[in-house]
Amino acid sequence: MEFASPFPVSNRRIDPTRRRASRGALLPDGSPNDNDRVEIGPTDLAFREWAARGLTPPDLTRLRQYRLSRLVDALIARDYGGLLMFDPLNIRYATDTTNMQIWTMHNPARACFVAASGHVVLWDFHGCDHLSAHLPLVSELRHGASFFYFESGDRAAEHAGQFTAQIDELLRTHAGGNRRLAVDRIEIPGQRALEALGIEIKDGFELTEKARAIKDGNELNAMRCAIAACEAAIGEMRSLARPGLTEVDLWAELQRGNHIRGGEWIETRILSSGPRTNPWFQEAGPRIIQNGDILAFDTDMVGTYGYCADLSRTWKIGDQKPTEYEKDLYKLALEHVETNQALLRPGLGFRELTEIGHRLPERFRAQRYGVMYHGIGLCDEWPSIRYPEDLESSGYDGVLEPGQCLCVEVYLGEVGGPCGIKLENQVVITETGHENLTSLPFEDDFLAP
Structure with missing residues (x-):
């Protein structure tokens, strides 16, 4: 383009x-x-x-x-x-x-x-x-x-x-x-x-x-650079992550990683650990992270060239393996993201995506995330593509086009549950389907049998 x-x-x-x-x-x-x-x-x-x-x-x-x-x-x-x-x-x-x-x-x-x-x-x-x-x-x-x-x-x-x-x-x-x-x-x-x-x-x-909403190839180069800088900052945060640090210690490292590469700001401070991962949207605070805690975050990073890198991952902190409950949640969350991501192609309607997308089990619907997908560019952008429960009250239609960038995300946590899982990828719609712009790996320990 x-x-x-x-x-x-x-x-x-x-x-x-x-x-x-x-x-x-x-x-x-x-x-x-x-x-x-x-x-x-x-x-x-x-x-x-x-x-x-x-x-x-x-x-x-x-x-x-x-x-x-x-x-x-x-x-x-x-x-x-x-x-x-x-x-x-x-x-x-x-x-x-x-x-x-x-x-x-x-x-x-x-x-x-x-x-x-x-x-x-x-x-x-x-x-x-x-x-x-x-x-x-x-x-x-x-x-x-x-x-x-x-x-x-x-x-x-x-x-x-x-x-x-x-x-x-x-x-x-x-x-x-x-x-x-x-x-x-x-x-x-x-x-x-x-x-x-x-x-x-x-x-x-x-x-x-x-x-x-529609990015040409040159604009996508800017976004790829912003995402790469974000992923490098996440790597630095991960190398620091250990029991005994506070949530804000880690969040400060992510901020530092953004700024030393020429990034601009982070729109939220959504990083939480242990029981603070459920319910979602608790922002980084002074909680001291314990061995065996779940750590989950959403970058919302306005990075280099002003482009947003909006990625989410969930880690296990310390030397303990994930519990069976944590693994079950993680596998289901990953299935949700990967299934919904695989659907993306030009010409697909927003409402159709809602209707054919991965269905959350009922026990997770009360604390579902606000969207299944959302647009991304200089920040979170149009469209917001809703879960079935929100389609009548908040949904609207439209059609995916080549050059649109979307985030595919999920939060999985039961009401009153011990923890929650947050995952998110950033993709672009192509002429024939989609391309995943995110290279961050998922967690082998959570995916082991």
Whole structure:
């Protein structure tokens, strides 16, 4: 899946000396090999590990062009004039800019507008112009998208009006007057101001989630690199794992492994041991891990290039063998994942997957996981494919396409049981079936007769 960009690849704000760098001055992903560069990215450790595994880093120029083209094509297909984004991951997808990503998730100080014509405007935090200077697909850099209460207080409506006047101008100038605007999320004063201008607000998440769902080969290279870095960090956590450490000791090692390879953050801290593995979703705490404990975790790792590696495994800690109960749970959990993974192919409907998928025994259904499958990209993404028990209340339909990436997962634990098992693989839908992107082995001790 290749892509030829219709967008310009120059920008007067770019330092021209950087674009004239020789091939030897570039990293394998095409970014400058400059120790003092502004943009974030993988470390030398990550590049060495990827080379040892035979992985190809993404071409960042083509990755950025492809992602922006997906959004523009989606706007044209829906006859929208533009797309307004405040969600940091949507902004990252459109522009590849990063700026205090966790902070801006709850302080919407940045915004991005993409016109159906391909014109891109980024509003960044004050004093941060330099952070996007290396990105030629950003047509304009502006300021003044902050009108949340902490920033604007009782002047929020005033500041929202100033911002939305710019959106009105952009729709007139770069969208031919098309007043249909997709918006992913916006503070209430901003929504009211847009509506007062006669702008028709459309569901931006419907557009962005479906645009982001299909990865080309180059984008998959970025995901493979992120998964490899995650698996290396898991290996380091495993080498440390032993009785006497706390859950947070191990979680800190996983965080460290992510960051030293150029990864960005971990969305949750779901790691638990012993009786804390049942019920699920207990986050890493000060519990001291005992010899013979079960340890289970879910990485939820936003790694290199901002791509998510969402892998789950369950281990036995110390020198004791798994009990028969633990082995029975593990084997059933693995059967669930492998059976459901084997079903994946293009053209299969979401509801059909629910209907033909592996059926959990009744004693495990009360504590079933929230989904059988979910999409994955820069984070957990559309779709969510439900268990039969949740289909009527929460399910929806759709069809798998080549280039979609999914996580196949299970949590298995009885109500009041002594432990639980968590397993998860990350895969991509291909033209003929699927490819498992995960190389982490499963546990021989749990699978022994």
